[in-house]
Amino acid sequence: MSDQSHLIEQRVTSQQVFRGHFLQAMSDTVKLPNGRETVREYVLHPGAVMVIPLIGEGADLRVVLERQFRYPVGEVMIEFPAGKLDPRELAKDCARRELREETGYTAGAWARAGRMHPVIAYSTEFIDIWFARDLTAGPRSLDEGEFLDVFTATPQELMQMCCLGDITDAKTLAGALWLQNVLSGAWSLDWEVEAV
Amino acid sequence: MSDQSHLIEQRVTSQQVFRGHFLQAMSDTVKLPNGRETVREYVLHPGAVMVIPLIGEGADLRVVLERQFRYPVGEVMIEFPAGKLDPRELAKDCARRELREETGYTAGAWARAGRMHPVIAYSTEFIDIWFARDLTAGPRSLDEGEFLDVFTATPQELMQMCCLGDITDAKTLAGALWLQNVLSGAWSLDWEVEAV
Numbered sequence: 328m329s330d331q332s333h334l335i336e337q338r339v340t341s342q343q344v345f346r347g348h349f350l351q352a353m354s355d356t357v358k359l360p361n362g363r364e365t366v367r368e369y370v371l372h373p374g375a376v377m378v379i380p381l382i383g384e385g386a387d388l389r390v391v392l393e394r395q396f397r398y399p400v401g402e403v404m405i406e407f408p409a410g411k412l413d414p415r416e417l418a419k420d421c422a423r424r425e426l427r428e429e430t431g432y433t434a435g436a437w438a439r440a441g442r443m444h445p446v447i448a449y450s451t452e453f454i455d456i457w458f459a460r461d462l463t464a465g466p467r468s469l470d471e472g473e474f475l476d477v478f479t480a481t482p483q484e485l486m487q488m489c490c491l492g493d494i495t496d497a498k499t500l501a502g503a504l505w506l507q508n509v510l511s512g513a514w515s516l517d518w519e520v521e522a523v
Numbered sequence: 524m525s526d527q528s529h530l531i532e533q534r535v536t537s538q539q540v541f542r543g544h545f546l547q548a549m550s551d552t553v554k555l556p557n558g559r560e561t562v563r564e565y566v567l568h569p570g571a572v573m574v575i576p577l578i579g580e581g582a583d584l585r586v587v588l589e590r591q592f593r594y595p596v597g598e599v600m601i602e603f604p605a606g607k608l609d610p611r612e613l614a615k616d617c618a619r620r621e622l623r624e625e626t627g628y629t630a631g632a633w634a635r636a637g638r639m640h641p642v643i644a645y646s647t648e649f650i651d652i653w654f655a656r657d658l659t660a661g662p663r664s665l666d667e668g669e670f671l672d673v674f675t676a677t678p679q680e681l682m683q684m685c686c687l688g689d690i691t692d693a694k695t696l697a698g699a700l701w702l703q704n705v706l707s708g709a710w711s712l713d714w715e716v717e718a719v
Binding site for chain 2: 331333334335336344345346347348349350352354355357359360361363365366367368369394395396397398399400403404406441443444445446447448449450451452453454472474476477482486489490491495496497498500501502503507508513514
C-alpha cells in the first residue's frame, strides 16, 4: 500500500452530542489533509456479529434466515441472524448467543469469514461474519420486544432473492457474497469444531 | 408472502432528538405486535447511490474504485464511488454527478441494478446500485473537505480484496456480489444508453 498521509484526518476535539436509550452520537473536530478543520458526526456502536447458518450438505444444503420488521426502513426485512456485542463479549460467544436466542440452533462447528463495516460515513459499527454448521434445534429466547420469524432457503433461493430485490439488507448481501464463493470453492473457511 | 401483522410495529409518536451539521436523530414511540410500547431511535438519511463503473470489456474489464479515509472507522477504505442524494435529485442524476465529481468519468450507458439498506437497525438510509460503462475521462471536482484516490482493478483483484479483508465496506461487498453475478451471466442488467 502506498503512502496514505494525503488522505488521513486527525482528531482535534471529540464531544458527545446525543445520548439516547440506544443511540450515542459524537461530534469531532478534525484536521483535514490540507490543514483545514471540519466537523465529523457519527454514531458510536459496540460492534456486532452476523451468522450464516448452514443446514444439511451438498444438494440438500439450506441456510437459516429471519424475517424481521425494521422500523427505520418500515419494512419486514429478510436477514441472516445478527446482533450486537455485549460489553466485553467475544465475537464468537456473541455469534453462539445470537444464533441460539434468535433461531434456537446450536452449532457443532464455527468459521470466522471476515469483517464488514456497514456505514463508514457515520458509524463506528463493524460486523464480524461467521459461518455455523452441524446445527441442533432447540428453544428460542427472544429479547423483550423482539419479534421475528425463522425460515430456511436453498442457496439458489437466497441468490434469487438478492437478485430480485427481496433481500436488500446490506449485511445479508455481503453474506451472500461469502456464501457463493465458499460454495464454489473460490474462498475457503477454517472450521473450528465445538468441544462437546 | 404470508401475513406479517405479527411482526409489524406502528408509530405512536415521533420526535427529533438531535440535529447536527450532518446527522439528524429521531426517537419514536412505537406499538409492538404484542400491544406493548417501546422506543426506536434512528438516523434520518436522504438516501444515496453507489456506482459500479466498468472500463474495457471481456478479459480487459476493470472496475473503478476509490481509497478514502473514513473517520468513524479510522481507516482508509476501498469503495465504489457513492454519495448522498441532493434534495429532489433523481437517483440516476445523483449517480452521474457523483461519478463525475469523484472520479472525473462520464458514462455512455447506465443500468440500475437494485437497492440496498446499509443499516436497517438505526437509519432510514437506502443506497441505489448503478452500473456505468463506456466511460470518458475528465476533470474531477471534489467537494470542499473531500480527499480520495481513484484507481482501477480487475474483477479478480476486487474479489481477492473482498476475500482477504482489504475491502470491508458493506456497500462495496454488495456491489461485488452484483458484479460477480452479472459477469457470470446469472443476473442481467437493462442498459440505457445516454443521449449525446
